Amino acid sequence: MNVKVKLLGVFRGLSGRSQLSIELDEPAVMRKLVEKLAESFSPKFKRALVDPELDDPRPNTLILVNGREISVLHGLETEICDSDEVVLIPVSHGG
Numbered sequence: 001m002n003v004k005v006k007l008l009g010v011f012r013g014l015s016g017r018s019q020l021s022i023e024l025d026e027p028a029v030m031r032k033l034v035e036k037l038a039e040s041f042s043p044k045f046k047r048a049l050v051d052p053e054l055d056d057p058r059p060n061t062l063i064l065v066n067g068r069e070i071s072v073l074h075g076l077e078t079e080i081c082d083s084d085e086v087v088l089i090p091v092s093h094g095g
Contacts, residue, residue, distance in 0.1 A: 001028060003033060004019065031077065034063075058070075
């Protein structure tokens with residue numbers, strides 16, 4: 001199955017790409033896509049995507065599947081289907 005991924009902000013800069021297609025085995029969930037993306041690019045990209053203390057992307061990233069944020073779906077267990085569009089938006093923290 002083929003999933004389209006759009007990378008915004010720092011993810012675009014660290015990957016050198018604004019979008020890509022990822023091939024996943026079915027059935028697929030968001031957790032598997034995040035793992036594959038983290039392995040596909042530099043360690044710096046992985047640190048930006050996945051919070052190292054929590055081993056979870058959600059503190060650092062808003063993840064949309066077909067325009068819906070995964071927190072209103074099933075979180076990292078959100079099922080991904082062929083031709084879905086996933087958008088990764090970095091979250092800025094400050095204080």
